[in-house]
Amino acid sequence: MSNSPKFVIDGLKATIENKEILKGINLEIKGGEVHAIMGPNGTGKSTLASAIMGHPKYEVTEGTATLNGVDLLEMEVDERARAGVFLAMQYPSEITGVTNADFLRSAINAKREEGDEISLIKFIRKMEGKMGELEMNPEFMHRYLNEGFSGGEKKRNEILQMAMLDPSVVILDEVDSGLDIDALKIVADGVNNMRSEERGFLIITHYQRLLDYITPDFVHVMMQGRIVKSGGPELAERLESEGYDWIKEELGIEDETVGQEEEEFKMPMNTVAPEFK
Amino acid sequence: MTTQIILPIDQSEVQALSKSKNEPEWLSSLRLEALTLAGQLDYPKLEKTNLNRWSIDSYGKYKSSDSIKSLADLPQKFQTSLQDQKDNLLVQRNSNVVFQTLSDELTKQGVIFTDLETAAKEHSELVQKYFMQAVKKDENQLTAIHTSLWSGGVFLYVPKNVQVEIPLQVLFLNEDDTSIFSPHVLIVAESNSSVSYVDHVTSEGVANDLVHNSIVEVFVKPGAKVQFSTLHNLNGKITDLSYRRAVVENDGSIEWIIGEMNDGNCMSDTSSILKGNGSTSDAKIVCIGTNDQKLNITTNATHFGKSSDSDMITRAVMNDNSTAIINGVTKIEHGAKNANGEQTEKVLMLSPTARGDANPMLLIDEDEVTAGHAASVGQVDKNQIYYLMSRGISKETAERLIIYGFLAPVVSQIPIKQVADQLQALIEGKLER
Numbered sequence: 029m030s031n032s033p034k035f036v037i038d039g040l041k042a043t044i045e046n047k048e049i050l051k052g053i054n055l056e057i058k059g060g061e062v063h064a065i066m067g068p069n070g071t072g073k074s075t076l077a078s079a080i081m082g083h084p085k086y087e088v089t090e091g092t093a094t095l096n097g098v099d100l101l102e103m104e105v106d107e108r109a110r111a112g113v114f115l116a117m118q119y120p121s122e123i124t125g126v127t128n129a130d131f132l133r134s135a136i137n138a139k140r141e142e143g144d145e146i147s148l149i150k151f152i153r154k155m156e157g158k159m160g161e162l163e164m165n166p167e168f169m170h171r172y173l174n175e176g177f178s179g180g181e182k183k184r185n186e187i188l189q190m191a192m193l194d195p196s197v198v199i200l201d202e203v204d205s206g207l208d209i210d211a212l213k214i215v216a217d218g219v220n221n222m223r224s225e226e227r228g229f230l231i232i233t234h235y236q237r238l239l240d241y242i243t244p245d246f247v248h249v250m251m252q253g254r255i256v257k258s259g260g261p262e263l264a265e266r267l268e269s270e271g272y273d274w275i276k277e278e279l280g281i282e283d284e285t286v287g288q289e290e291e292e293f294k295m296p297m298n299t300v301a302p303e304f305k
Numbered sequence: 306m307t308t309q310i311i312l313p314i315d316q317s318e319v320q321a322l323s324k325s326k327n328e329p330e331w332l333s334s335l336r337l338e339a340l341t342l343a344g345q346l347d348y349p350k351l352e353k354t355n356l357n358r359w360s361i362d363s364y365g366k367y368k369s370s371d372s373i374k375s376l377a378d379l380p381q382k383f384q385t386s387l388q389d390q391k392d393n394l395l396v397q398r399n400s401n402v403v404f405q406t407l408s409d410e411l412t413k414q415g416v417i418f419t420d421l422e423t424a425a426k427e428h429s430e431l432v433q434k435y436f437m438q439a440v441k442k443d444e445n446q447l448t449a450i451h452t453s454l455w456s457g458g459v460f461l462y463v464p465k466n467v468q469v470e471i472p473l474q475v476l477f478l479n480e481d482d483t484s485i486f487s488p489h490v491l492i493v494a495e496s497n498s499s500v501s502y503v504d505h506v507t508s509e510g511v512a513n514d515l516v517h518n519s520i521v522e523v524f525v526k527p528g529a530k531v532q533f534s535t536l537h538n539l540n541g542k543i544t545d546l547s548y549r550r551a552v553v554e555n556d557g558s559i560e561w562i563i564g565e566m567n568d569g570n571c572m573s574d575t576s577s578i579l580k581g582n583g584s585t586s587d588a589k590i591v592c593i594g595t596n597d598q599k600l601n602i603t604t605n606a607t608h609f610g611k612s613s614d615s616d617m618i619t620r621a622v623m624n625d626n627s628t629a630i631i632n633g634v635t636k637i638e639h640g641a642k643n644a645n646g647e648q649t650e651k652v653l654m655l656s657p658t659a660r661g662d663a664n665p666m667l668l669i670d671e672d673e674v675t676a677g678h679a680a681s682v683g684q685v686d687k688n689q690i691y692y693l694m695s696r697g698i699s700k701e702t703a704e705r706l707i708i709y710g711f712l713a714p715v716v717s718q719i720p721i722k723q724v725a726d727q728l729q730a731l732i733e734g735k736l737e738r
Contacts, residue, residue, distance in 0.1 A: 081695050084687065109697035121692035125710025125717075134706065135696040172710070189696060 031226045032059030033096055033112065033196040040091035042079040047287050049075040051253035052091065057197065057228035064231045064239055064264060067250035068272055070285035073232045074118060076250070077201040081115040082108055095197060110139050114195035116186035118202040123173040128185065129155060131173045132192050139193070158191045162218050179206030187218040198222070199230045204238040216241030236268035249275055251284040312343055313364040313516075314454050322367050326422060329429045332436075339442045339452035349445040351572065352664055353630045354601040359570055361544050363514040367456055368484040370398040380509060383478060393418065396476045397457040399484035411469060417462035418473055421489050424460030432460060435493055439522040439550040439578070447546055451487055451518045458489035463498040463529075472534075472721055475504035482513040482542065490521040494529040494557075501532040503724055511540040521549040525557035527581060534562040534724045538731050541568035541596065548574050555581030555610065562719050565592035565602060566731040576605035579613035579644075588617040589715045591728065593735045594627030594659065603632040604648070608641040608674075617648045620715050622708055622736070623659035632664045633678065639670040646674070652682040653711045655704075708736065 035057040042050040049072050057063050065073050079086045080093055082105040093100045100108050123131070132155060137145045146154075155169060162184050174182050183203055190198055200219070204212055219229070219242050231242065239247075239261070247263040248255045249272070257263065257275055266274075276284060319340055323333040348356040376384050379396065392408035395418065402420035411418070417428060425432045442452040459475055479486040486508075494500055506517065517539060525531050531551070539545050545567050551559040559577050577586030588604050606615030621629045635646035652661035663680035685707050693703035709716075712732065719725040 083691055104700070105691060105694035106697055106699050106703075109695055115695055117692065117695070121686070121689045123689050123693070123707060123710055125713030126706045131693070131696075131698075131706065134698050134702060135693075138697040138699065138702065172713075193696065 031196075033226070033228055034058050035093075035095050035197045035228055037080070037093045038091055040076070040079065040093060041089045042075060042086045043089055044075065044086050044287070048089070049086075049253055049286050050079060051286070053255060055230075055248070055255065057230060059196070059228055060223070060225040061246065062223065062229040062231065062242060062244045063246045063248065064233065064244040065248050065250055065255075066233060066236070066264065066267060068234060068284050070287065071250045072253040072286045073234070073250050074201055075253075077115055077199045077230075077232055080108075080199060081105060081113065106138065109193075109195075112196035114190050114193055114198045116183075116190055116198070116200045116203050118205065120174050120182050120186055122175045122177070124175055126173050127170050128173050129169045132189060135189070135193060155188075155192060158188055161191070161221065162188055163214055164188065180208065180211040183207055183215060184211065184218075187215050191218060191222060196226060197228050197230070199232065201232045202234070203231075204233055204235055212238065213241060236264055239264045251275070251279075251281055253286040256281070312340065313362050313450065314340070316340055318366075319453055328422070328425060329433075331429070331433050332425050335437070335442070336453045339449045342443050343446050343449035343453055346443065346446040346449050349447060351601050351630070352603075352632050353662060354572070354599065356572065359544055359599070360514045361516050361546065363482075364450070364454060364516050364518070365482065365484045365486065367400045367454075368481060369401055370403050372403045376404070379478070383476060383507070383509075390471070390474055393471060393473045394476075395420065395459055395474070396478065397488055398478050399481045399486060400456045402457045414467045415464040416467060416469060417460060419460055421458030421460045421491055422456065424491075428460070428462070431462065431493070432491065435491055435522065435524055436489075437520075437522070439524065439552050440520050440548050447518055448520065448548065451489070451520050454485055455487050455489040455520070456485055459491065459504075461490075461492045461500065461502060463494045463500045465495040465498060467495075467498045469498075469500040472501040472503045472532075472723075475502070477504060477506040479508040479515070479517070479539070479543065480510055482511040482515045486515060486543075487518040489519065492521075492523045492531060492533070494523075494525050494531045496526045497528040498526070499530040501534070501721065503534045503721060504536075505727070506535065506537040506539060506545075508540040508543055511542045513542060515543045516546060517543050518546045519548070521547070523549075523551035523559060525551055525553040525559050525584075527555040527557060529554075529557045531558070532560040532562070532720070534719070534721060536564040536566060536724070536728055536731060537571070538566040538734075539569055541598075543567070543569045545569060545571040545573065547572070550576045550578065551586065552578045552580055553584040553586060556583040557581055558585040559587070561586070561588040561590070562724060563588070563590040564728045564731060565590065565600065566728075566735055568595065568598065568735075570599045572601045574603045574605065576607065577615060579606060579608045579610050579615060579641075582610040582612055584610045584613045586615040586617075588615075589718060590617070590619040591712055591715050591732070592619070592621045592629065593732060594621065594623040594625075594629050595735055596625050596627060598627040600627070600629040601632070602629065603634065605634040606636070606646055606648075608635075608637040608644040608646060610644070611641060612643040613641060614644070615646045618715055619650045620712050621650075621652045621661060622655060622711065623652060623661045624655040624736070626656070626658045628660040630662045630664065632666070633680070634666045634668065635676055635678070636668040637671050637674050637676065641671050642673045644671065644674045646676040648678045650680045651711070653708065654682065654684050655708070705736075
């Protein structure tokens with residue numbers, strides 16, 4: 029039996045407060061593939077992630093997103109997750125009073141049939157194992173979900189959830205922001221360990237540096253709410269050395285942004301400033 | 306200028322009742338004095354709540370229930386909360402206490418744990434010294450009425466240096482809406498003693514309006530430690546009016562754990578008078594409002610002693626059309642140098658028609674102190690729901706996790722497992738109707 033998933037986005041358009049941010053996205057991700065979406069801030073990358081997951085602020089106006097032929101956009105957020113979609117968020121919520129362990133156990137059991145819940149022992153072993161791989165302090169198991177976590181700890185916690193939930197489509201939304209180089213390597217290892225034929229990845233980033241550790245199979249550049257250029261890993265390398273201006277010139281784009289979308293989410297967190305060269 | 310107050314009870318009844326119970330003279334006359342006062346005093350002035358609009362004049366009549374030989378004579382559902390303990394129990398059914406046990410060990414150590422009516426006769430001087438001294442009969446009409454018509458109740462006395470290891474448990478059960486249900490709890494912990502007291506105030510099958518007007522007084526002597534836990538889940542027809550007050554001397558400590566899980570209106574006032582130097586108070590209160598319930602919940606810490614310390618946390622979850630006024634008062638008197646007072650009130654609204662006010666008050670008359678407060682009123686955060694749902698958790702479960710999580714900082718801190726479990730069960734009962 030082949031478990032290799034097929035995730036297809038076809039002509040996806042989405043708006044926020046009646047402003048169109050996504051203007052027709054086409055993308056196909058198969059099991060085993062890693063796709064990277066790159067692009068400057070404000071070009072619609074995070075909107076794509078949120079629209080796929082079903083954030084209530086975004087309205088999909090046209091197009092489809094299917095996983096193994098099943099329409100995701102008709103589903104509630106939790107159904108999408110249970111169908112196999114996982115989004116590692118840029119700004120994960122903090123939830124008081126709910127421990128990381130209780131939360132993850134609820135999430136795992138939500139996917140399982142009643143009566144087939146994961147045993148506590150098995151769950152704890154699995155969680156301890158994954159936390160060890162991510163070099164997380166065991167005490168995070170019983171800490172309240174993301175409460176008081178540093179930016180880097182939150183990102184590691186997202187990767188932990190990914191590892192525990194065993195999804196078939198993984199979207200990483202700016203998972204590299206706020207990470208120092210050591211944490212970045214740990215997160216990248218966590219992702220690389222999860223690479224398999226049973227899983228496809230969509231990595232959203234505007235820095236090349238994450239792709240130094242996770243080699244993508246395909247690289248797409250997003251501008252003005254569309255994918256304007258696609259290629260292999262060499263495209264990411266060219267973007268690193270030359271920036272985005274050559275693409276803008278090539279395509280005659282003056283302003284690559286599509287609205288305020290990413291600015292709106294900007295909030296202070298423990299971000300490591302990019303190095304100035 | 307006061308309006309004509311129609312009292313729920315008359316003088317001859319009070320007199321006859323006191324006489325029939327053979328109460329000491331001081332108590333009989335105190336009841337009568339209080340009754341006169343009740344006719345002259347007003348209801349307490351509460352923050353944003355007018356008690357005149359509440360139905361609080363049905364007190365019922367004193368009705369004697371028969372003693373029971375064992376807990377097995379109680380309705381099944383009330384046995385379970387008491388079953389893990391054979392000794393050190395007391396049960397009040399409607400107006401009077403019907404069951405009480407105290408272990409030989411504690412009896413030998415001089416601990417007194419009996420109903421207050423009996424204590425007033427057998428330990429008359431001791432009871433007289435403390436009864437209605439922390440809360441005064443003339444504070445308002447409610448305290449006056451209580452002084453006049455209370456019945457049953459508990460007297461717990463812990464002698465000097467005695468450490469009571471096991472919590473003493475009390476069940477206050479009302480099954481008859483025509484009977485007085487206004488117990489008085491009096492706790493005296495002598496120097497360097499320690500005790501933990503747990504009660505459960507509940508009802509079964511009440512169909513008409515009834516008032517539960519109770520007063521708890523706790524006297525914490527130097528170096529003593531008292532932990533007072535109470536869970537109230539009275540029927541929607543019963544209005545709960547509860548004063549709880551502790552007077553804490555040097556290096557003494559009081560810990561309040563309170564679950565307001567009633568279905569009817571509730572006014573509660575829980576205060577610590579930190580009289581002594583180094584005295585401490587810690588109050589944790591959880592309340593849930595449903596239907597048309599009105600709650601007015603006050604926590605108060607008054608600091609007189611130097612280096613006295615108070616902390617209070619209240620969490621309220623409000624659903625349907627319920628209203629909560631949550632007051633926190635930290636008062637630091639002049640001279641209470643190095644006192645520290647912290648308070649947090651948080652209200653979570655689950656329905657657009659629910660109302661919640663958090664009123665933190667810091668009243669400070671001394672310079673060298675530290676004090677802090679935090680208060681918030683809010684709804685379930687939509688981003689939090691989205692986040693949990695994005696991991697496959699259903700909307701209902703996500704909301705549930707967030708609500709229980711909101712209460713967890715209080716519930717998880719409850720030191721007695723049995724109380725924590727019972728509170729958890731009551732919370733589930735109220736939220737998952």
